[in-house]
Structures are given as structure tokens and as C-alpha cells.
Amino acid sequence: MPQDDNIAALEITGFPIDDDCVGSKWKVENEDQLARLIAIVIMGQAAQAAHIIDELLPAAPAFTTDALKQEAVIKFTVQEVAQTPRKGYPRIQRDGLIFEIISWIAAKQVSGDKCFLKDPHTSSTSQGLDGIMIELNEDGSEILKSTIFEDKCTDNPRDTFTQKVIPGFLDRHGNTRNAELIAAAATLIQLSGVSNVQAMSMVRKVIDNSSRQYRAGFALTQDFNTEEAQKALFKGYDKIKDINQEQRIGASLIVDGKLRDWFDALSTKIIAYIEQLDVEQD
Numbered sequence: 001m002p003q004d005d006n007i008a009a010l011e012i013t014g015f016p017i018d019d020d021c022v023g024s025k026w027k028v029e030n031e032d033q034l035a036r037l038i039a040i041v042i043m044g045q046a047a048q049a050a051h052i053i054d055e056l057l058p059a060a061p062a063f064t065t066d067a068l069k070q071e072a073v074i075k076f077t078v079q080e081v082a083q084t085p086r087k088g089y090p091r092i093q094r095d096g097l098i099f100e101i102i103s104w105i106a107a108k109q110v111s112g113d114k115c116f117l118k119d120p121h122t123s124s125t126s127q128g129l130d131g132i133m134i135e136l137n138e139d140g141s142e143i144l145k146s147t148i149f150e151d152k153c154t155d156n157p158r159d160t161f162t163q164k165v166i167p168g169f170l171d172r173h174g175n176t177r178n179a180e181l182i183a184a185a186a187t188l189i190q191l192s193g194v195s196n197v198q199a200m201s202m203v204r205k206v207i208d209n210s211s212r213q214y215r216a217g218f219a220l221t222q223d224f225n226t227e228e229a230q231k232a233l234f235k236g237y238d239k240i241k242d243i244n245q246e247q248r249i250g251a252s253l254i255v256d257g258k259l260r261d262w263f264d265a266l267s268t269k270i271i272a273y274i275e276q277l278d279v280e281q282d
Contacts, residue, residue, distance in 0.1 A: 009034035021248035046119040099153040116188040143205035217251035
């Protein structure tokens with residue numbers, strides 16, 4: 001699988017959507033690199049993927065085994081009816097998992113040295129926080145801001161935004177689900193090298209709404225690649241009160257063709273990459 005010269009998987013563009021929120025538009029710039037990064041994350045090597053993104057390197061796993069390859073292929077194979085042994089996952093679950101990883105890649109591409117991201121899930125059946133990013137100040141002594149991600153790959157993005165994403169963000173904004181945030185943030189802060197005690201002192205800032213961002217991410221077709229469509233999709237973001245425009249982010253992965261067909265094609269490319277990986281012999 002030859003790679004393009006451009007090592008960045010995604011082209012990311014920021015823009016204002018309306019007075020209430022800003023946009024982040026993602027376009028696939030290098031599909032081979034994207035497919036490889038997704039495969040690497042699914043094989044449990046998000047740290048390797050992060051290094052590749054940071055250093056703009058051609059994507060390759062740190063190591064590979066036959067068992068890892070077999071497990072990964074199942075994650076990208078569609079199986080609508082459950083059976084034993086498992087051969088795959090329902091298409092909706094598979095596509096949601098892929099999109100969550102793409103969302104993580106997008107965040108990683110634009111994050112700085114003082115930003116720390118929660119690793120994406122490696123299974124489509126995983127529950128809990130989609131994503132969180134913590135940004136520390138220059139000397140690493142305090143949290144500047146935290147960003148909470150909600151990632152959705154759905155055929156009904158507007159309904160999902162109003163009925164699932166906004167209610168979920170309102171729960172977070174009302175600080176009714178703090179324990180999960182605190183635990184995730186403390187783990188991320190410790191990656192900076194601070195002590196457990198210092199991490200717990202710093203983590204209080206994660207429940208401060210004034211330093212929090214919300215990012216709603218959707219996989220979308222070209223129908224949503226207009227100013228009017230973006231405004232219509234993210235209308236109502238101002239239900240999250242007492243924060244400014246920059247703290248509400250509407251993110252969009254814009255794909256060509258039909259949404260599920262695009263994920264089918266990407267999955268085929270990911271599987272082909274996994275299957276050709278060489279396994280190191282002991």
C-alpha cells in the first residue's frame with residue numbers, strides 16, 4: 001500500500017458557524033495513513049499512533065502478532081446477527097468505533113505539547129466518555145482548559161445532536177457526572193510527570209465550566225458541507241449557558257458518497273493493511 005507524500009491523515013479547518021459556536025471541518029488528506037493509524041489504535045497501540053502523528057512519520061505498528069491481527073480484523077468486519085465465535089460487529093457499531101478513532105486523530109493533529117488526550121476505545125461495545133483532552137499551562141502546573149468530546153456516526157445527525165448530544169453535554173455542564181471526568185483527567189495529568197498528590201490538586205479545574213470546551217463531532221456527507229447546513233445542524237448549542245462561542249465546537253468529518261458506503265470502503269482498506277502486516281518471529 002504505497003503512501004502519499006502528505007503524511008498528515010486529515011486536513012483540518014476552523015471556522016465560525018454562528019454566534020454560538022465555532023466549527024472544525026475534517027477532510028481526509030491521506031487515506032492510506034488514516035487507515036493505518038486506525039488499525040494501529042485498534043491493535044492497542046494508541047501511544048504508537050500518537051508518536052506517528054506528532055512526528056509526521058509513515059504509520060506502522062510498534063509490533064504485530066497473528067492474534068492481534070485476527071482480533072483487529074474482526075473489529076472492522078460487519079456481522080449483523082450475533083453468533084459464536086464472533087466474526088464481526090453490527091455496521092453501526094463498527095462505524096461508530098472508526099469515527100471515534102478519527103475524532104481522536106483529528107484532536108491529536110492540532111494539539112500542542114501540553115495537551116493530553118484520553119485514548120480512544122478499542123472495542124465498539126465500550127461505554128463511557130467518548131473523549132477528553134486536557135491542556136496544561138506552559139510550566140505544567142495547572143489546567144488551562146478541558147475539552148469533552150461527543151462523537152456520533154449516525155444517519156440522523158440533527159436528531160442526534162438535539163436529543164442525545166446536547167442532553168449529554170448539559171449533564172456534564174451541570175456537573176452531575178463529575179467522578180468519571182475527574183478520574184479521566186487525573187490519569188491524563190499524570191502523563192505530564194507530576195506526582196499523584198499534585199495531579200489531584202490540579203484536577204479540580206476540570207469541573208470549572210469557565211475553562212471547559214464541548215466538541216460535538218459528526219461523520220457527515222457532502223450535503224452538510226455548506227454554511228447553511230452547518231448552522232442548521234448545530235442550532236441550539238446555546239442551550240449550554242454561561243460560556244462563550246469558542247467553548248462550543250461543532251466538528252464535521254465530511255465524506256464523499258453515501259455515509260455507510262464510505263465506512264465500508266475504509267474498513268476494506270484497513271483490513272487489507274492489517275492482513276499484509278509481517279509478524280515478527282521470536
